[in-house]
Amino acid sequence: xxxxxxxxxxxxxxxxxxxxxxxxxxxxxxxxxxxxxxxxxxxxxxxxxxxxxxxxxxxxxxxxxxxxxxxxxxxxxxxxxxxxxxxxxxxxxxxxxxxxxxxxxxxxxxxxxxxxxxxxxxxxxxx
Amino acid sequence: xxxxxxxxxxxxxxxxxxxxxxxxxxxxxxxxxxxxxxxxxxxxxxxxxxxxxxxxxxxxxxxxxxxxxxxxxxxxxxxxxxxxxxxxxxxxxxxxxxxxxxxxxxxxxxxxxxxxxxxxxxxxxxx
DNA sequence: GCAATATATGCAAAAACCCGCATGTGACAT
DNA sequence: ATGTCACATGCGGGTTTTTGCATATATTGC
Numbered sequence: 001x002x003x004x005x006x007x008x009x010x011x012x013x014x015x016x017x018x019x020x021x022x023x024x025x026x027x028x029x030x031x032x033x034x035x036x037x038x039x040x041x042x043x044x045x046x047x048x049x050x051x052x053x054x055x056x057x058x059x060x061x062x063x064x065x066x067x068x069x070x071x072x073x074x075x076x077x078x079x080x081x082x083x084x085x086x087x088x089x090x091x092x093x094x095x096x097x098x099x100x101x102x103x104x105x106x107x108x109x110x111x112x113x114x115x116x117x118x119x120x121x122x123x124x125x126x127x
Numbered sequence: 128x129x130x131x132x133x134x135x136x137x138x139x140x141x142x143x144x145x146x147x148x149x150x151x152x153x154x155x156x157x158x159x160x161x162x163x164x165x166x167x168x169x170x171x172x173x174x175x176x177x178x179x180x181x182x183x184x185x186x187x188x189x190x191x192x193x194x195x196x197x198x199x200x201x202x203x204x205x206x207x208x209x210x211x212x213x214x215x216x217x218x219x220x221x222x223x224x225x226x227x228x229x230x231x232x233x234x235x236x237x238x239x240x241x242x243x244x245x246x247x248x249x250x251x252x253x254x
Numbered sequence: 255g256c257a258a259t260a261t262a263t264g265c266a267a268a269a270a271c272c273c274g275c276a277t278g279t280g281a282c283a284t
Numbered sequence: 285a286t287g288t289c290a291c292a293t294g295c296g297g298g299t300t301t302t303t304g305c306a307t308a309t310a311t312t313g314c
Contacts, residue, residue: 004141054263066265074261074262090216100133176290196280
């Protein structure tokens with residue numbers, strides 16, 4: 001009999017603001033596939049590093065992503081289940097790897113673990 | 128073979144901004160159930176009429192709602208299928224009538240057709 | 255220790271948004 | 285035509301957002 005509870009529009013719209021920004025949305029679309037380090041996100045957005053870190057901070061302060069330090073790098077992971085659901089409804093389901101991301105990974109070659117899939121033992125000497 | 132096309136984050140985030148506002152979200156949550164006239168939305172929000180009209184204008188200019196004049200009243204209807212889907216993912220499915228809306232309908236008694244379900248023929252004279 | 259790399263933070267100007275208020279318009283009745 | 289009711293529009297100021305840039309911190313290697 002009880003009708004549904006009214007949603008807290010204030011809270012919901014506050015969380016929607018996180019998505020309602022093109023660069024943050026792009027970041028979240030990348031992170032919902034896999035954790036990424038800042039250097040890769042920087043290449044993906046094509047924006048200066050402080051800019052990327054600032055958007056990441058907004059998302060981190062809101063509690064939707066978590067930073068995982070790995071040596072000199074920091075990987076960010078999308079940890080908010082509700083937001084993952086919203087992204088699926090808005091951007092569609094995840095299919096395979098992020099194309100832009102994959103392209104940038106081949107290009108920037110930072111020192112993060114993902115860029116060195118196998119620490120090749122480095123043969124004697126080249127010609 | 129073709130990976131999914133990149134969404135236009137600019138466009139999507141622009142549409143998300145429509146939802147990322149508590150009062151607009153409340154309006155949309157009401158309109159996804161049924162068309163409503165401005166006077167009822169005014170009662171729902173508890174805000175002055177020009178304020179409500181301004182939010183309605185933003186939604187109308189974005190093309191997600193349509194105004195239908197009916198005599199002296201104006202009814203607004205949610206006409207964007209994509210947005211309806213997003214709202215369902217974010218606020219949950221529609222179940223029954225909007226409780227707040229129903230309550231306000233009993234209280235404000237404006238002249239709109241919805242407030243007079245049957246134009247009672249008005250008997251001779253009361254006691 | 256020092257240098258280099260990866261990332262974070264602080265600040266300020268520009269832009270956008272939010273919102274109240276005065277006023278405009280259009281329909282209907284008298 | 286005058287008034288009234290329902291709604292729309294314009295405008296201005298206050299607040300937040302956005303974003304570029306300078307700088308700070310932390311880790312690694314030397």
